[in-house]
Amino acid sequence: MNLRNILIPVGLLVLVLAAHRSAGWPGVAAVAGGIIMWLLLHFTRLMSVMKKAANRPIGYVGSAVMLNAKLKPKVPLVHVVAMTRSLGERLSEEGKDPEIYRWTDGSQSHVTCEFVSGRLVKWSLQRPEPKEDAAALPTPETNAQTPGSATS
Known part of the structure; x- marks a missing residue:
């Protein structure tokens, strides 16, 4: 169980008791108003x-x-x-710790995050492998015209 x-x-209860002891019911009302404001x-x-x-x-x-x-x-x-x-896109079973979520961008890179008790403990970035289309791209030498050749 989380100590928090x-x-x-317990801390809020101690604060209310201290307000009652020092200022009575108006102190409790002021502290309770502050606690409600914090919650809101x-x-x-x-x-x-x-x-x-x-x-x-x-x-x-x-x-x-x-990210x-x-x-x-x-x-x-x-x-x-x-x-x-x-x-995030849930990758783990619902209600099980650790919770694993994934966020993906338009280039198919994704970050996978692992949360234990609602807190991030580890994450990893995965980028897609570059495609081997570099050989198919024309090079400047293949597009250059040789001297003396004419195109019409």
Whole structure:
């Protein structure tokens, strides 16, 4: 179990008790108002991220290389979704840890991210192999006209 799930509610309870002890019920009302405001700010941010992600295809990112450069360890999944403005394509089973998601760009490069308890632990960038069409491209020597030859 994540220690953060215990410490935050206990810390908020201690803050409310300290407000009651120092300022009585008006102090509790002020601290409770601050806590509610904090919760509403987080809820509003989550809803705006999800609204932006809803307008894009699942698993799409503008540039997988830029996403790879911006990622840092221990970043929450919500922050990665905010960076990509897209929900990731789920590769792992639902409800299992680690959660694995993939974001792909237009050039078929993709970033695969692994999240444990909602936090990014590792990621990898995969770029497509370059095609061997270089031999089929005309070279300047094949297009150059030889002196004395005329084209009509």
